[in-house]
Amino acid sequence: MAKMQFKSESKRLLDLMINSIYTHKEIFLREIISNASDAIDKLCFIALTDDTLGMTRADFKIELKADKDARTLTVTDNGIGMDKDDLENNLGTIASSGSYQFKQEMSEKEDAQDDIDIIGQFGVGFYSAFMVAKEITVITKKYGSDTAWKWHSAGADGYEIEECDRDGIGTEIILTIKDNTEDDNYDEFLEQYRLQGLVKRYSDYIRYPIVMEMKKSRVKEDTKDSDKPEYEDYYETETLNSMVPIWQRPKKDVPQEEYDKFYQEKFMAMDKPLKTIVTAVEGVVTYKALLFIPASTPYDYYTKEYKKGLQLYSSGVLITDNCEELVPEHFRFVKGIVDTADLSLNISREMLQHDRHLLTIAQNIEKKVQRELTAMLQNDRETYEKFFKAFGRQLKYGVVSDYGMHKDELQDLLLFYSSTEKKPVTLGEYVGRMKEEQKFIYFATGETAAAIDALPQTELLRSKGFEMLYCTEDVDEFTLQTLMSYKDKRFCSAMNDDLGIENDEQQEEDKKDNTALLTFVKETLGDKVAEVVESKKLVSHPVCLTAKGGISFEMEKYFNAVQPDAGMKAQRVLELNLSHKAVQTMESLIQTDIDKARKYAEVLYSQALLIAGLPLENPSEYTDLVCSLI
Ligand code: ADP
Numbered sequence: 001m002a003k004m005q006f007k008s009e010s011k012r013l014l015d016l017m018i019n020s021i022y023t024h025k026e027i028f029l030r031e032i033i034s035n036a037s038d039a040i041d042k043l044c045f046i047a048l049t050d051d052t053l054g055m056t057r058a059d060f061k062i063e064l065k066a067d068k069d070a071r072t073l074t075v076t077d078n079g080i081g082m083d084k085d086d087l088e089n090n091l092g093t094i095a096s097s098g099s100y101q102f103k104q105e106m107s108e109k110e111d112a113q114d115d116i117d118i119i120g121q122f123g124v125g126f127y128s129a130f131m132v133a134k135e136i137t138v139i140t141k142k143y144g145s146d147t148a149w150k151w152h153s154a155g156a157d158g159y160e161i162e163e164c165d166r167d168g169i170g171t172e173i174i175l176t177i178k179d180n181t182e183d184d185n186y187d188e189f190l191e192q193y194r195l196q197g198l199v200k201r202y203s204d205y206i207r208y209p210i211v212m213e214m215k216k217s218r219v220k221e222d223t224k225d226s227d228k229p230e231y232e233d234y235y236e237t238e239t240l241n242s243m244v245p246i247w248q249r250p251k252k253d254v255p256q257e258e259y260d261k262f263y264q265e266k267f268m269a270m271d272k273p274l275k276t277i278v279t280a281v282e283g284v285v286t287y288k289a290l291l292f293i294p295a296s297t298p299y300d301y302y303t304k305e306y307k308k309g310l311q312l313y314s315s316g317v318l319i320t321d322n323c324e325e326l327v328p329e330h331f332r333f334v335k336g337i338v339d340t341a342d343l344s345l346n347i348s349r350e351m352l353q354h355d356r357h358l359l360t361i362a363q364n365i366e367k368k369v370q371r372e373l374t375a376m377l378q379n380d381r382e383t384y385e386k387f388f389k390a391f392g393r394q395l396k397y398g399v400v401s402d403y404g405m406h407k408d409e410l411q412d413l414l415l416f417y418s419s420t421e422k423k424p425v426t427l428g429e430y431v432g433r434m435k436e437e438q439k440f441i442y443f444a445t446g447e448t449a450a451a452i453d454a455l456p457q458t459e460l461l462r463s464k465g466f467e468m469l470y471c472t473e474d475v476d477e478f479t480l481q482t483l484m485s486y487k488d489k490r491f492c493s494a495m496n497d498d499l500g501i502e503n504d505e506q507q508e509e510d511k512k513d514n515t516a517l518l519t520f521v522k523e524t525l526g527d528k529v530a531e532v533v534e535s536k537k538l539v540s541h542p543v544c545l546t547a548k549g550g551i552s553f554e555m556e557k558y559f560n561a562v563q564p565d566a567g568m569k570a571q572r573v574l575e576l577n578l579s580h581k582a583v584q585t586m587e588s589l590i591q592t593d594i595d596k597a598r599k600y601a602e603v604l605y606s607q608a609l610l611i612a613g614l615p616l617e618n619p620s621e622y623t624d625l626v627c628s629l630i
Helices: 008-018 027-047 084-091 100-108 112-122 125-131 192-203 256-266 349-354 356-379 381-400 407-413 427-433 449-453 456-463 474-483 505-509 515-528 553-562 581-592 594-612 619-629
Strands: 062-067 072-077 133-141 148-153 159-164 170-177 210-219 231-239 275-281 287-293 310-314 317-323 335-340 416-418 441-445 468-471 489-493 531-534 543-548 571-576
Touching (some): 027 125, 027 192, 062 192, 256 275, 275 356, 335 356, 356 381, 407 474, 416 427, 427 441, 441 474, 456 468, 456 543, 468 474, 474 489, 474 553, 515 594, 581 594, 594 619
Parallel strands (some): 062 210, 441 468, 531 571
Antiparallel strands (some): 133 148, 416 468
């Protein structure tokens, strides 16, 4: 029989497994059992509609059997089974597994220490069995197929597949356990009490019975009353797991560590969830939900690989791994499980989308998540800020999406960095502190808070002591534009030409006519600017640019990045600080050396562009210009 080679990426992982020094080798059992349970889920679902199977939910089970003499541990399930292609695709490579890419990315990072941690965090499925087994045989027959197959591998040099006999549908995984070494005791994986303990520890919530024939000892009946009772061995099949899914247990009975563990295993998370939400609802619809808010952004969160959705069970039978309808787009980070008795079991995927009960559950879940986040924001600010760091961008997208339909629900969950508080604040907090004479909620846009701090446009607001919200993410400004106002206060960009601030009267009085200067600069710059005006907001800087009309500079930058051909351009208004030395010098030069005055105007305009973070139209021309003045 020809030996097949493992796909190269699998081989690497396999090597890692075989030579693993990982101390928790025991997790292999959890992985094998969890695969068995998944396989049963699939057949159990089919059994609902296929009467010829003659199976009901109660018939499904997972069996463990340890044989010390043969050194084998066998895990048998009556799940869906595998055909030849499945064996090749599923056990010849791990690339089919969704977590593969992540596992690979992680294991490419640095050293073996990281590799070892991945095993601990995720388990690596079937392959982890090679941590304890020197040989693995899989005997399996798939639902709908007449042929059974035997897959065998003794490790990294490959595997064989051949036809074989097997009565029913299902899979047997036979592990030939490694011999003990000086450092490692493998015999323990053949001990029934050890196996029992492992099932209890890692697989207790598996919803099908995990049974094992346990060797026990009892007093022989006929020696019961004698002085020297004799003992005899007997065998009894025991169910090792309690089978109560974790989401069916009252929250008070479940230690947080168990939720954490469940979350990490089920959703392949590296870290503990930031928040665990347990709800049991009885009424129009009856369901239990166990929801998790992750503590960090999944690596693929903003890619199309990431699938939102919750696992959906109908009275303990898995309907779908990913029911998208259960979470709204703006809460797509939520992971978890919903179990309801109100769904018809053989509901089709298409019907699911329109199911009235499901819709109600989805609405409840949305409200629940919103309330939980609100409570976190109010009671545990530190955790909320962590959450917002991971998923704040998502909430902002949520505000912008669907023409602002969700803004009322989301606006109070937003945080923006505040210029005066030097930390993230809510819109409510901002408005609560607004000064009496303050008309608008001010915001300023830039790459970083430090960059915005340095913007001349923000000088006036700063000197007046007005708080500004800093927009440092591309979606920020769109978010505020979609909101338009908060508690009847409109948002106003610090870059706007009109900040709604009254001129100081005294300034009005000794106002001199500057038309000549402003006209001169406008004529010099021509179409580059829409207007040249005397600045009301500059204090120590000579010039700045502000945007007129609906388009801001940040939007210009954004659109030019995503749609360079559209030529989106904000209308530029050049503001001059008339009390600044540089501007005054330029003004006096108009009389004495007009060419030089023009050069000054050009240089000042270029500086305004630079400060606004906009590209210079012609950098080398600018350099020449500056050099000619030196
Ligand atoms: P994962 O479970 O993350 O997909 P595994 O390496 O554990 O990765 O398993 C690979 C695949 O092999 C599974 O997705 C499943 O399709 C198949 N498989 C493993 N064990 C069984 C089993 N007992 N019955 C049916 N299919 C199985």
